[in-house]
Amino acid sequence: MIKRLLVGARGKSFGLIVPLIAIAFGFIAGGIIMLLSGNNPILGYTALIQGVFGDMYYFGETLRMMTPLILSGLAVAFAFRTGLLNIGVEGQLIVGWLAAVVVGIYVDGPFALVLAILAGAVAGGLWGFIPGLLKAKYEVHEVIVTIMMNYIALHVSNHFIRNYLLASGQRTDFVNDSASLSSPFLEALTDYSRLHWGFFIAIFACVVMWFILWKTNKGYELRAVGYNKNASSYAGMNVKTNIILSMVISGAFAGVGGAMEGLGTYGYAQILSGFTNLGFDGIAVALLGASTSVGIFLAAFLFGGLKIGASNMQSAAGVAPELVEIVIALIIFFVASSYLIRWILGRLQQNKEEK
Amino acid sequence: MKKKFSFLLTTVLAAGTILAACGSGDDEANEGQGADGGAEGGGFSAKMVTDEGGVDDKSFNQSAWEGLQAFEGDFDDIEIEYLQSNSASDYAPNLNRLARDGSDITFAIGFLMEDDIREIANQHQDNNFAIVDTVVTDGDDNLIDNIANITFAEHQGSFLVGVVAGLQTETDQVGFIGGVESALISKFETGFKAGVLAVNPDAQISVQYAQSFNDASLGQGIADSMYGSGIDIIYHAAGGVGNGVFTEATDRARNGENVWVIGVDRDQHEEGEYDGGNVTLTSMVKRVDEAVYQVSEQTMNGDYPGGQILEFGLEDNGVGIAETQDNVSDEALQAVEEYKQMILDGEIDVPQNDEEFEEYQSNL
Secondary structure, X not given: OHHHHHHHOOOHHHHHHHHHHHHHHHHHHHHHHHHXXXXXXXXXXXXXXXXXXXXXXXXXXXXXXXXXXXXXXXXXXXXXXXOOOOOOHHHHHHHHHHHHHHHHHXXXXXXXXXXXXXXXXXXXXXXXXXXXXXXXXXXXXXXXHHXXXXXHHHHHHHHHHHHHHXXXXXXXXXXXXXXXXXXXXXXXXXXXXXXXXXXXXXXHHHHXXXXXXXXXHHHHHHHHHXXXXXXXXXXXXXHHHHHHHHHHHHHHHHXXXXXXXXXXXXXXXXXXXXXXXXXXXXXXXXXXXXXXXXXXXXXXXXXXXXXXXXXXXXXXXXXXXXXXXXXHHHHHHHHHHHHHHHHHHHHHHHHHHHO | OHHHHHHHHHHHHHHHHHHHHHHHOOOOOOOOOOOOOOOOOOOEEEEEEOOOOOOOOOOHHHHHHHHHHHHHHHOOOEEEEEEOOOXXXXXXXXXXXXXXXXXXXXXXXXXXXXXXXXXXXXXOOOOOEEEEOOOOEOOOOOEOOOEEEEEEOHHHHHHHHHHHHHHHOOOOEEEEEEOOOOHHHHHHXXXXXXXXHHHOOOXXXXXXXXXXXXXXXHHHHHHHHHHHOOOOEEEEEOOOHHHHHHHHHHHHHHOOOOOEEEEEEOOOOHHHEEOOEEOEEEEEEEOHHHHHHHHHHHHHOOOOOOOXXXXXXXXXXXXXXXXXXXXXXXXXXXXHHHHHHHHHOOXXXXXXXXXXXXXXXXXX
16 A cells, blocks of 8 residues: 555656645644644744744754655655565665774775765765665564664664774764865855755765666666566566665665764764664655655655754744654654545545446 | 565564564653743743763662752742753764753763763853762863863762661672662762671671663663672662662562662662552662752852762761661661761771772781
């Protein structure tokens, strides 16, 4: 069903209207909760919007926040297109982060940045390869494997940082300047936010995903496998290879997302006390963006803005930052339920026709 | 049909993961919002950024906020506020926001914000900052003029609870559970060991690090094996991991076992309560609230301690044993007072790291 939900929103107007309604419902419901908890929703939402657009600094931070969300959204969406649920984006992102930082620390020179990003992609891809292989060869459900791989990624990378890379406190050394994505130009432009070149890499990645899926033969095959495995197999496509490939590419997107955090936002990797949630938010981004490149970009902007604006909501309007998480959850809920409504309507119609 | 079921299963699993993900970052309900926005200017403003633990972490974030609230209550025309960080990437924007709002002093609660505060303080040279639990230096190891470094003599406080543990253990075996290995937690460990050995040279002390500050199940597992091996008192310096230690101890206490936990940072008496009693022997309190209060007051009076390292120890009541002392024997309380005086008089130099501990041990 999810497959059909995510891939099925082909009707142009429907594809746009459902997320918009869902967002509106989400905000309205969030406003009601604000009222119930004794806050002024108009004040709250004004503060939220000001928190994103009110100042170049926060706008820059919003774009910075978007960067990993776009890439994790793309990762989830790419696997969705092949009928796979990659819940392991979080783990792929963490290993990508670590791998990129390790290369960024030890490699210097003109190619350091490219190598570091590639390392992130390879590490993420490898983390996607394992569940892909298990799925293709032994029919092990990718959801189970990827969830477990998340924990392995978290603890293994923490182990490596703690035992081999610890520089001060909880983090590794900073990456070399040659491998850093941070940009004094973009920082100056946005009043010293942490906006970095990774934002443009994320946009480029949107184009890459669109190109692979819609402009190449392989992309056609991947989508075909997503629509119907048996038909694809009958048509002579190698379903197993496509499943593995899809997971690897999905993981690579996630790994690059991690590299953006490691090389751009932070400049180091740290011992994580828990999941970053960037990968899990990617699921929401992909869902709201209906697994399209443009949709993911816009959804990432919305979620990034909500997260950055939340602190202004707290500071200027006294609204708990958790409320923003509630609004995000409500939006996802409404997106999912409008698809559900559509699905139910579709079923009813089908039944009628059968009679 | 089968296919539909597998879809359903997949959907449920996926939804579960999303929900779990949504929950983990913000499971602390945010009661008592402190940010009463739109406060009139003119007064003195003291604000803080919490780390990922959130403002009601039952530990130092909460304690710091209590300090600010007390400060607000004691003086007129004070504006206080906190910003909660849901992930490490929030530290910089949150600190920045407070600095831009023109707070008179901005506290960063926790050593995790070290790199962020260094950068933000550099960008806002006119603002006053303070960080708890670490010392921030620039590239040349010099202190930074607009950052006050608040540290605590945790080793001294840990020594005192070590004295209690050493006197009250019946099996002569005590345990220490640390969070993530670091110089900071090492102060707790060595201070505790030194305290135990000072009063009970025969005691066996086993030390284990959870390498986490928030995995309660891990804490429960370690506590299980420690209590199982005959240890009857565990001191934890491990944040949320300690909650698991309390769970294990109350389970065992319900079954009639004689086990104890020594709490950390705050008076953890509440955490040890169960229907038949309380497993919290005592707690090593670290008065973050006191420190935040004092630094705010100094700053308001024009004595901002920027570029200094402040160490809150026994003499400032910055560390010590908890007020709730129901489970501590009179003998132990008396010993605590004696040792406290000896530390204050300089007769005992409590070790802070492994090297100093070895030296201390050889002098016993």
